[in-house]
Amino acid sequence: MNVVLWIIFLPIIAFVIGTFLLGYSRKFTARVERRYGPPIQQVFYDIFKLMNKKTNISHGWMHDVAVLMLLGGTVLTLYFIPVPGFSYFAQYGDMLVIMYILLIPSLGMALGVGETANPNGSIGIARALTMLAAYDVPFVLTFIGMAMLNNTTSMYDLMVIQQAGGVATWGIVTNPLLAVAALIALHGMLGKKPFEVVVAPHEIATGPMVEMGGKYLGIMFIQHAIAEVVEMTIYINLFLGGALNWFEYILKLFVLWTVMLGVGMVFGRFRTDDAVRFMWKIPLPLAIIGVLLIIF
Amino acid sequence: MSKKEEVRDYEIFIGPNHPGIEGNFSLKLKLLGDKIISAKTDAGYLHRGFEKLMEERLFIQNIAIVCRICVPDPDPNENNYARAIEEIAGIEVPERAKWIRTLVLELSRLASHLFTIGGHAATTGLYALPNWTVADRDRILELFEELTGGRVYHIYQLPGGVRRDFPDGFGKRVLEVMDYIESRLGDYDDLAINNALFIKRATGIGVLTKEQAISWGVTGPDLRACGVASDVRKDDPYEVYDKLDFEIPTQTEGDAYARMIVRRREMEQSISIVRQIIDKIPSGPVWNKIPNPLKWKVPAGDAYVRTESSKGEFAYYMVSDGGRKPYRVHVRGASTTQGVHVLENLLVGSRIEDASQVMFSLDACPPEVDR
Amino acid sequence: MDYAKENSIIEKMQPEFKDASFRVVKERRIEVKLPSERLYDFAVRMQKRWNFLHLSAISCVDWIEDGEFELVYHFWNYDEKVLVMAKIRIPREETSHFDTLSNLWQPAKFFERDIHEMFGIYFDGSEDMERYILTDWNGPPPMRKDFITREFALNFYKYREYEPQWLKDMMAAGEGNE
């Protein structure tokens, strides 16, 4: 019964946390830009407004299904990573499963946006898939490294080991190279600057979202809020010792998010080829060296 | 794809509704992958028929509409228009009015450059810089408001002088604003101009060689970024520029980054010019009265006047047939070269990521093209 | 002012263009009036021999009473810092024709295209005489003097009805008109 409740409420909790983090990021950005900024609950208003709009566009059934695939894939990932109090599926699915499911949202987006026949969207998708190839390799290597270091492929066990051993066993201390590589890859994964090539408003008019309006865009916003929590939770579980209570968990999310925002504020946007080159020049060798250090 | 068609190139429109476009303008690009293989500009969205409207209005009425031709940098228009009438009608301008006009022109240049460097940084994803520069530009607009009553359009320079003298203590406030903007320049450097990622994005983009620039008719900061020290303020001095001490900054690379640097260094020069003007401005009347403007007939004749606007050479060719209305006014917008053929040529071979950066770095201003 | 620089430039040009009239307008401004068929030769010499590398603008004036169009070419010399205005007149017809300079100066492309739209002068030999600004325009070339924009606009567009009492009073008193 408990599990059923968690299954129902976990996406909602993740959505609320993710939305507040997005609102915080808008406030943070505004303050750096010397503005006052919107209220912190602004993203709720945006999503409500979008869901309340009368939508009269459709580009075929694939377009409709893809948006749900996007959201479904993200929520599915959410179930497989351990969060405080809920690790039912995490005991069954290990990191390899997570690596696979993480690809579903990208593919869903590619299928749906491909239907809209807008060249900006197609370029955006091409960029998203290129970036996938760029950040996935270092990220998977960090997965492997951490698994070898702790002799387990289960994220739950990893978290338990780090929680039991204290700060000295956190991934960021035991293997800082992998932690840095994964942090850079995480920027690419979340599409944060300087790896904002997928949306890039000045170049391709928000890329994949260009033909999305009303409810479609609303679902994409919800997915974005949840995906943020999912991907940062993975990082926290791997390198920041996970969390056993919600206070610690949210605090860690907040700190990680602030670091990422700070990096994003002072950098512009890489070009796609530069982004790929950078990913393969810096995080990838770092991750390889990190893994080699673990092996030998 | 059911038919075995091979899609090699495709077309994409940037604009008129797109954040990567300065104003209401459109680019029709043909792409092969990410690379632009042909580019066409499409203007005319802002066409109001200024030249025709001016022919149907009195000389004095036109002062209100000429400033609308270039929106970010309106004062060169007023200056050109006033000087063209003065040249045809042989009106003398009081010395103090000339100094005030120069001050207004330089403040306008500064405001326009602040706008442009912010916009240029935004095309590479640095959204903090436009927020800072546009807010700092507002201080200059407040000065304008105090002096002329208008924030954006000033309608200030009349034939025969300027509309009103400085308010009390205006010089002091101008110097305060100059000090403030000078103190902010360092922040812009830290955030954008010396930012490693911005340098990486902007170097080697939209490269113009010296020969190309001259043969394509490039003017203004874009030409100076190619190493040609040509500036209407020095070469063809108007108002009091021959009495002021300033340099013409040049770079030799001719790429987007060099254009950014030139604008950045021109802002320093403008600040120094404004300080010199406040320091040296003579006292006296600001307007030589012209005849009753509703019945005023300007003698027959023609004049070609040029101004260095923030975007390049801005010129008016005015013909009067001795009537109450101008017979013909031809506006040579500064962006008619940079914004059309130069842009088309530079876009070919560059990539879709850089299209809007090329446009912003050339500082093409569509209303000047459309008129 | 003695205009030494301007006069020396005129002296260089005068022997080759005896049918042209030269005049120094003011400092750094020279006016040249040419027969229209001589303009291309003049332009070639301007660019290749006398180093006027910058074509600043091409202006067109519609002298409807004379039945002529006046084309004014503004050339700028970067070294001498002198601007030469070359003026020619061509007959005013339904579609007037003239030779292009776009093979000499790239900027001429835009100006010629613009004059073609606004005045209906076709420049023979130019690559691109397509409509540019007025792509959606079906009327006559608008900058010609016989096109009156006020009449056109009043007939073509709908205006907001706004006739307050003060305006009626003013019109009744005979004020408010030009």
Add this chain to the structure above:
Amino acid sequence: MGEKMTQRSVWEKIAAKLSKRSLWMLHYCTGCGAIELPPTMTARFDMERFGIGHMVTPRQADILLITGYLSVKTLKRVVLTYEQMQSPKYVVGFGSCTINGGMYWNSYSTMKKLDQYIPVETYIAGCMPRPEAIIASFNALIDKIDRGEANSWKDYYKNYDFYKENQDRVFEGPIETYNDIKADAALFKI
């Protein structure tokens, strides 16, 4: 045009209360008034305080701000853009040029009265309106949405023939549009 408050259900009232806090403006500089938008959006006046952001494509936007005069060529794009936007959508006419032609009243190229071609929610007078005026007008629009009176977008579906006739008159023939307005009107039950 404005429907009475009493006709609204409770849900609609709540929806209006929340939706008014998030208005996205299309990033389209149709005229010279666009120069006052950057100061309004950025650090000095910061419109994001009211939840007004700028969006880059018509699909995502709620407000179409017509910044000044519209030449016929732009009007064509504006009509297409307006039809692509998702309802409810609001048009704000900015500057005197949209009201009666402004200083271009005798120009052959610009239209004189915006509400002939698309329904307009609010107008801002002035040439050009200051950022304070823009913010005031957006606040007026927010109040109007709250009261449930911002229904001009329904007018386009109801009186499509009127707008279409005026558009065709200026465009000198029908233009190719990609939305079937009458079918949408049936879909939305307007």
